[in-house]
Amino acid sequence: MSPLEPRVCELAEVYRYFQNDRTVFNQRSNCVKVILRFAIIAVLISSGVLPATARRKPAREPTPNKAHIEAATRLQIFLDRNNFSPGKLDGRYNEFTWKALALYRESRGEQLQIPPPQGKTKSDIAPDVTGLNLDGIGPVFISYTVTDADLASVGPLPSSVSAQAKLKFLPYRDAADAIAEKFHSDVHLLEQLNPGKMKTIKAGDQLTVPNVEPFELASVKEIKPGSDRNRQPANDIEYQSDAQSESTDENKQMKKGEAASAPVAIKIDSKTNMLGVFEGDKLVATYPVTIGSAHTASPIGEWKVSRITKMPTFRWDKEMLQHGRRSGNFHLLPPGPRNPVGVMWIALNKKGIGIHGTNSPDSIGRAASHGCIRLANWNVVRLATKIKPGDNVSIH
16 A cells, blocks of 8 residues: 555545535535645645646756866857857757757768757757867867956947937947857856856956857947947848949948859758858858747748848837838937847848847847847858858748
């Protein structure tokens, strides 16, 4: 007999007693039913008889130990350096790490490892890394000294769009935000690596960071805050005539420097939230993306890159973002790393639609965009170095 049976039998006997004594039962029926039902349920739950759906939610999984974090980050850095980005580095074998690894192996003609069932990647299962030169990346974490330049693009950032439109530059929210983006990292990973330091960062501080090629904001375009304030919004140029668009200074400059090169194509998979770059039939790079929502879906089909704009101004039009219709009620948001389209706008030959950066790297792959294709800033800059106007873009 299991330990549970006597307790259930005792409760059953009490219940039968009240069933036999009609007077008592009639007087106290409601109270008894409530007490007995709650008592029986409590016994069953504590004894593990009820299904998991009736129990309390399990506690969060414990934070991985240092060795686990280092091993997972090593793989993420390896993929990041090879342009098969796992997205933000978080020291976990997450969904995009598995996807990036599978695509990396596919690009090399290797046998693919079957990923865990959907949702199991949250359990931090380590993939097979046989054949990968992970030791070749050197130390996983390195020491970095914060500079004045790192803090130059940090400042107050109001939450309302109308207040942002009054600024000359949309900066990082704080120093931790800037350092995390510079090293392609999740802020929580940096907090684990630098306990007690991330909230009080100042120039000269020594921080432990992942050993990746830093994302340098100044390298996107060397500008001073506000110098491009009057530039035409990047997503507004599509509404010029073709002749006007062809005559823009930026297009002229790009055409001067163009050289004959092998055809490059971008393929975006709306189901896996992955963007692939192909040179001919060869897959050479992949990046996690966020695609359009049900209301403003990314346009399925074949398109072309029409223009690349650095440090764009953005025309924020609620009607356009929610319903795909332009209105006269809009705000012009200035350039900066926390502009809604980030630091780069890669326009398609579809009005108002582009591939661009983001002001929220945490949302990549997990939140719907307003019809466009969104990447982390460090990835959209790398993508822009691989493509040029006229290249094909397939969204499927």
